[in-house]
Amino acid sequence: MIITAEEIKSWDRIRRLNLINSITGYKPANLIGTRSSSGQDNLAIFSSVVHLGSNPALLGMITRPDVVPRHTLENIRETGVYTINHVDQSIIRQAHWTSANWDREISEFDAVGLKSDELNEINAPCVAGAPVQMAMKLVEEVSLKVNGTILVIGQLTAMRVDEGAINDDGSLDFARLGTVALTGLADYFKTIRIEKMPYAKVENWSSEK
Amino acid sequence: MIITAEEIKSWDRIRRLNLINSITGYKPANLIGTRSSSGQDNLAIFSSVVHLGSNPALLGMITRPDVVPRHTLENIRETGVYTINHVDQSIIRQAHWTSANWDREISEFDAVGLKSDELNEINAPCVAGAPVQMAMKLVEEVSLKVNGTILVIGQLTAMRVDEGAINDDGSLDFARLGTVALTGLADYFKTIRIEKMPYAKVENWSSEK
Numbered sequence: 076m077i078i079t080a081e082e083i084k085s086w087d088r089i090r091r092l093n094l095i096n097s098i099t100g101y102k103p104a105n106l107i108g109t110r111s112s113s114g115q116d117n118l119a120i121f122s123s124v125v126h127l128g129s130n131p132a133l134l135g136m137i138t139r140p141d142v143v144p145r146h147t148l149e150n151i152r153e154t155g156v157y158t159i160n161h162v163d164q165s166i167i168r169q170a171h172w173t174s175a176n177w178d179r180e181i182s183e184f185d186a187v188g189l190k191s192d193e194l195n196e197i198n199a200p201c202v203a204g205a206p207v208q209m210a211m212k213l214v215e216e217v218s219l220k221v222n223g224t225i226l227v228i229g230q231l232t233a234m235r236v237d238e239g240a241i242n243d244d245g246s247l248d249f250a251r252l253g254t255v256a257l258t259g260l261a262d263y264f265k266t267i268r269i270e271k272m273p274y275a276k277v278e279n280w281s282s283e284k
Numbered sequence: 285m286i287i288t289a290e291e292i293k294s295w296d297r298i299r300r301l302n303l304i305n306s307i308t309g310y311k312p313a314n315l316i317g318t319r320s321s322s323g324q325d326n327l328a329i330f331s332s333v334v335h336l337g338s339n340p341a342l343l344g345m346i347t348r349p350d351v352v353p354r355h356t357l358e359n360i361r362e363t364g365v366y367t368i369n370h371v372d373q374s375i376i377r378q379a380h381w382t383s384a385n386w387d388r389e390i391s392e393f394d395a396v397g398l399k400s401d402e403l404n405e406i407n408a409p410c411v412a413g414a415p416v417q418m419a420m421k422l423v424e425e426v427s428l429k430v431n432g433t434i435l436v437i438g439q440l441t442a443m444r445v446d447e448g449a450i451n452d453d454g455s456l457d458f459a460r461l462g463t464v465a466l467t468g469l470a471d472y473f474k475t476i477r478i479e480k481m482p483y484a485k486v487e488n489w490s491s492e493k
Contacts, residue, residue, distance in 0.1 A: 077404065079442045080341065088339075090454030095338040097456040098416065098443070100312030100370055101465035101475070102335075125334050125346060126311075128431045129304040130297075132289065135346070137334060161309055167478065175484035188491055195286065207307065214430050221424050221437055222337045228430055233288045234307070245299030246468040247306040256310035256465050256473075259455040261481040266310070266465060266473040269376065273470070275384035282397055 097259035104162035104257040106170055107136070108191070108200045109150030111179075116191060116200045118173050118183035119147045122257045124159060132231035133214065134159065139224055146179055151227060155213045156197040159229075160205035163253035167263050195233035206252040208235040306468035313371035313466040315379055316345070317400070317409045318359030320388075325400060325409045327382050327392035328356045331466045333368060341440035342423065343368065348433055355388055360436060364422045365406040368438075369414035372462035376472050404442035415461040417444040 083091055102122040109117045123137035136159075138148050151157050162170040169187040177186050184191045184200065191200035194210045201208040211229035218225050240251045249266065256264045273279065292300055311331040318326045332346035345368075347357050360366050371379040378396040386395050393400045393409065400409035403419045410417040420438035427434050449460045458475065465473045482488070 076447045077442055077444050079404070080440055083341065083440075084339070086454065092338050093454035094450070094456065095341045095440070096335055097458075098341070098418065098440070099333045099335050099343060099368075100314060100416075100463050101310045101458075103309030103311065105309060123334050124308045125332050126305055126308050127346060127428065127433050129301050130293070132292065132304045132307070133431060133433075134308060137336060137344070159308075164478065168481065171481040172484050172489055175486045175489060177486060186489070195288070207309075209307065215428065217426060217428065217435075219336065219424065219426065219435075219437065222342060224336050224342075226426075226428075226435065228428065231289055231292075231304070231307070233286055235286050238285045241303070245295065245302035246471065247303070249306075249310075249467050249471070249473070254309050255478065256475060258458050261483070262455065262458070263478045263481065264458070264465075264475040265478055266475050269373065269464065269472045269474055271471045272377065272380040275381045277384045277386060280381055280384060280395070 093259055101256045101258060101264070104170065104255050104263065106160040106162060106173065106202050106205065107147050108158035108160060108202060109147050110154060110199050111150050112153040115180060116182040116184055117146045117150055118189065118202070120162065120170050120173050127228060133228060134211065134231065135226050135228050137224055137226055148225065148227065151213055154198045156199045157211050157229065158194055158199050158201040159209040159211060160202040161207040161252060161254040163206050164255055164265060165253070167255060171261060194235055197232065201235070206236065206240065206254055207247065210234070302468055310465045310467060310473070313379065313464050313472065315369040315371060315382065315411050315414065316356050317367035317369060317411060318356050319363060319408050320359050321362040324389060325391040325393055326355045326359055327398065327409070327411070329371065329379050329382050336437060342437060343420065343440065344435050344437050346433055346435055357434065357436065360422055363407045365408045366420050366422070366438065367403055367408050367410040368418040368420060369411040370416040370461060370463040372415050373464055373474060374462070376464060380470060403444055406441065410444070415445065415449065415463055416456065419443070
């Protein structure tokens, strides 16, 4: 069936949020670790981390200044650094509950029971045991005119990962990492690899396969 | 182990591309359908579609003006519209091969063997049979100073989906859709749902669970 934007607009708010948040497909599940200038740690789940460039390694994430997790944005502005940590199957529940509206003076690490660690001496906590931990420095903040959403752009300065989780070609071995995927606001998935496709060159295409 | 950005910089280019493209975690697999002002259809796979807002429904995607799939961006600028289509298990190979450097006068629909369809009378083709098809209109184009990457922002005007693939709460039923996830440049995954977490309210948290 076809549903128009006008029809979606008439849906109740929660139903519309659930549809539009799930419409893009699978999303990454990452925990963003930050520290305020007064030393208060913060941790928040984000599903909007996106690749912007490989050399240097630039990653973006979308946030809003007016809603949870606004503490994350405030802290990044104060310190200029943050961490990105993959969510694996063992910490789904804790990761998800960082999205509750905890008071600013409460560390979500303590609230949900996750252990923090240090990474590359930056002034932001990472998640101990997370299968991929990235140290990031803020590069640019872009405010989107259309709805006030903010694209936070950071550059990777270091990462922690098990040596055995990097394939020979440099890609990460997701079966080994145990990283989960997310849809909508709160649906968590594990995965089964179907196949790795080759680099697509026109002369190698065969419709017979 | 810890790997610094300096070490990654010393890796060969392909290895670095594979690492940094996989580092964000799972990504959505979507086909973007466009048409040039002269009527030439184009189709390209993107892994960077991201949610920007729900009311109105705003979605972003990242592209670069200087690399494939640049025809997509040119066409969106010409017509102001495009479609976003979920990739399901039945079309992984065709979807992936849209990333080859096909000549501009070749329609990737014809090249890889996918059937086009019309959606909501916009001047862009959608992918017939794709489990979710979205008609989009261009709202804003944001050039990122840091590396010339472009964030294309569009507003949903209509969508096509099986009625039974929308859950009671408005979210999409991904088991039914068969949509796949992507990591890195070309690793495709199917999924198994682990659990849906509740809306996280501080007063409902229990560390006992």
